[in-house]
Amino acid sequence: MSHIQRFPNAAKAASTNPLKMSQPLGAALAYLGVDRCLPLFHGSQGCTAFGLVLLVRHFREAIPLQTTAMDQVSTILGGYENLEQALRTIVERNNPAMIGVATTGVTETKGEDMGGQYTLFRQRNPEMADTALVFANTPDFSGGFEDGFGKAVTAIVERLVEPSPATVKTQINVLAGGHLSPGDVEELRDVIESFGLSPIFLPDLSLSMGGRQPADFTATSLGGVTVDQIRSMGASVATLVVGEHMRIAGAALELKTDVPSHFFSRLTGLEASDKLIRVLAEISGRPVHPKLRRQRESLVDGMLDGHFFFSRKRIAVALEPDLLYAVTSFLADMGAKVVAAVSPTQTPVLEKLTATTVMVGDHSDVETLARDADLIVSNSHGRQGAARIGVPLHRMGLPMFDRLGAGLKVSVGYRGTRELMFEIGNLFLSREMDHDHHPAASHEGHEDRTGQDCGGGSCGCSAV
Template sequence: MTHVQRFPASARAAATNPLKMSQPLGAALAYLGVDRCLPLFHGSQGCTAFGLVLLVRHFREAIPLQTTAMDQVSTILGGYDNLEQAIRTIAERNRPALIGVATTGVTETKGEDMGGQYTLFRQRNPDLADLALVFANTPDFAGGFEDGFAAAVEGIIERLVEPSPTMVKAQVNVLAGCHLTPGDVEELRDLIEGFGLSPVFLPDLSLSLSGRQPGDFTATSLGGVTVEQIRSMGASAATLVIGEHMRRAGAALELKTDVRSIFFDRLTGLEASDRLVRTLAELSGRPVPARIRRQRESLVDAMLDGHFFFSRKRIAVALEPDLLFAVTSFLSDMGAEVIAAVSPTQGAVLEKLPAATVMVGDHSDVETLARDADLIVSNSHGRQGAARLGVPLHRMGLPMFDRLGAGLRVHVGYRGTRELLFEIGNLFLSREMDHDHGPAGHGTPHAAEAGHACGGGSCGCSAG
């Protein structure tokens, strides 16, 4: 059994190539999954500008994001006036269905009472009683991207979801964690609807960040779960909770509505996909559709074809905690050795990582730990370190600004797992082919490429 080393954090005094992203950015992404929503950062203009650039570069879409534009004076004396003015201006000019407020380091350091400010705003602005408003505490000096995303989802549940005296048997809630791409959410929708169920995703990034083009300019999010659908989540038969960082939101929803939660720590891999499909079959009372059975057969065949190239490969992975768990578990299932798993923040899921070394750190730590690796899996900020080591980089997570279609990649379910297997397996296969066609091989085709199972030279055939 591999000895596992677990370090609480990097020993270095400063991050030189950060992996961590802030809580407000995670909250903004969650708000963007609600139709006609306008996220509002309660902080300085710079806090908003940097987050906006990162999201635009990753999704290559127009990202609506506003700021309360705090300056030195308002930061010291209190920022409620800026917050109230910003909300009123947005409501009057843009008429959003929801305004999602996320605090930043500026306001959190001052110690703004966001619960009290929400109550005060409602008291002073009765004319905006119909405006859906959510406040989330998201200090960017604590926690990380997943924590901010979870805080925003919890805030939406607390403010908008309503208990229901009746149940819609075919309706299921899905709390989709930030490690799921818009493409992943769309794949899940396809799976769930294949069983005759009607999913309500919170948030639903597949409808707001999948490349739709508006006929007219809109200053709010375009598409996503509607406020009316969120209010109806109390009538669902069950809630599928995807990712450890969504566990608290699932518990809050269950406590408020009595809708039972079904937790999934990952949806990538054969066993994880099997569990999801069994759950959907039980909820719907229907047999598994033939189309989904064919997808499973295709994945099993792909695993048989590809496991030769994963076996004994040494891989370093640096991602957000829940995505880190999903990827390292999949790689371990395929027979690879995860020599290092680096997370930007602490999380309960890190205790379950199948990796030789688990560390809270940044890309510089990855570069140190991956010197003997065959592959690095991380976001686009890992490309310089991978290039210095001469190790291939498979890009996953956010941000991914040097590849097209980052938001539409699919890594969940049978089809998504198969695609991930092919993407990584082809990197290994390409590297083997490059070595076989190098100077030492004099251009001789690889035996496997020629279709010979013997490996060349052991059975007396012409390949020998």
């Protein structure tokens, strides 16, 4: 095994091309997976506008997101009045099933007792008891996107899930991490339902962010897991917990309901997919559906066909921690060498990564570490750095604003793993074919009669 260098906190004066996304943004996405929910940022208008633009560009959908519009005075003197007014206005105008509140750096710097503010609001507004309220502390000066997502899901579990004396034998909970796309969630639903089980996803982004055209405009999320379904999660026979950042939410759910949980660090790759299928077969008591057996055979055959193109390839990966772990593990399975694994935040999952260099950093660090790489895997913000050093970029994660269908990409299970393998393998294959048919690409640095670089033989020199 190659020597692994780990830099948990790279000292830099400034981040010129950030990889990190904030906790409130992750919390907002988690809230958007609940039907008829309206996320509310407890902070300034600027904090909300930035997150809103990023989500709109990625999903290409109208994103419901509100703010308490804190200013300097209300921040210093206390923001409860802004919060109460925002909640009352939202309920009166939009009548959502749930309001998910996420704090920001503005309010967290002063210090907000969200539990106390929740209690005070309920006491002062008993007529709004029908609207579910969930408050989460998500300061954007610490942690990152996946941390905020996990905190929001944990808050939903602690506030809404109810223990149940009865058990529905076919009902199963799935705590789907923020690194899973709506397409991934839909794929997991198909796999779980093939065993005769009825999954409750928390959150369910496949229904709310998978792309729909409503007949009329709605100011809340359109689709997702309902509040009633969340409350009934205590009657399930098991819970699948996907992603390290969902571990706390899974523990909270098991503690509150006694529903046993099964943890999955990743669902991308042959071995990881096999583990999921074995667990589902044990829970349901049913044999594996022939469709899944065919998908596994197709994946194994594809791995045999494609591993030649992955072998000894040098790849740099920069993604959110749990997605970073899933992708780097899959690439290692395929025989590639991960020369750099860059995470926006420090989390325990980084200790499990297999890479030459593992560090907390940004896209500028990727640009430095990937100069001799064959491929970079990151979100759309990595495109400028990849272009500067001439390394191809495979886009994954959020945001992905320069490709259509970003939210529907699938990389979990047998089918998703196969699609990911073909996408990356075809990048390697096409580059090899381009080199075979365009030898001018190998003449970079040749000078024509004027002493200028010929741009790979474009001057018609004898090197072509």
